[in-house]
Amino acid sequence: MPLILSLCGHHNSGKTTLGTFLVQELIKDGYKVGVVKSTKEEGALTDKPGTDTWRYRRAGAYKVCLFQKDLVTLYLPSFCKSQDFLEYLRYLFYDCDLLLLEGFKYLGGISKIWVLSKGEDPEEIKKNLSMVELIVDSSEKDRTLEYVKKKLEVKSKTEVSLWVNEGEITLKPFIQDILKNLILGFLRGLKGVPEEVYQIEVKIKKK
Structure with missing residues (x-):
């Protein structure tokens, strides 16, 4: 799961300039970075009326994806809850080290x-x-880059993470060890678990 940070500020404050600098510098160090940018525009179409994807969305399809050899475009409905939005982003950008959001200043559960x-x-x-x-x-590009790198270093050393609703709960190392050993011990008694386990995810929904 990626580290999620939000780059916030008013219009023309330099968010994109700073954000693109962070992306360029971090990928030099081998980090994989994803970006999600918010906009105040409503109803702006990214595909032309009359195209096949436009027709499917107009017909009421819940999600539509356009697959090309060099590009994949995914059209999603709007999210009503920040919890659902963040959860979806974590899965969509699961293979990134960092997910940088531009905007989203009122979104809860993430550092800004x-x-x-x-x-x-x-x-x-x-x-x-x-x-x-x-x-x-x-x-202050270098100062910002140093802050982001420190956050990434801390996350890379974290073996167990716990999320409740949309917020991450900080766990002390001994608590991480207890949870890890408890779950690994439980898995050893189950059939169908691969011999080599490199990542485990448990999701619980409270009724």
Whole structure:
């Protein structure tokens, strides 16, 4: 599962400039980075009216995917709950080390980097928005990169992660060991489990 961070700020604060810098630098170090960008535009079509995908979506298909040799385009319905949205992103970008969101300042459960606009008060940002861990201006590229790398290093050393609703729960190393050994011991008594187990995921829905 990827580390998810949100790059937030007002229009023209330099989010995309900073974000593209992070992507370029991180891939040099071998990280695989995914990006999801939000927009205030509504009803904007990315395929032309009359195309086959447009016709399927107009007919009421829940999800539509256009598969090409060099590109896959996936059309999804809007998500009502942030929990469902984040859960879907984790699965969609499961093979990424980092998923960088641009925007989504009110989305709960994820750490945020705020890119300051001219004249903004950092204290007001902290007061009004949750989970803003770093406040920078767009010129502080190296500082932002260092912060992201440290987050990725911590995640790479984490063997067990626990998510409740849309938020990740921090586990101390001895708690991670207890959960890991408990689940591995349980799996040893089950048929059909591969001899080599490299990743386990448990999902529980409370009625």
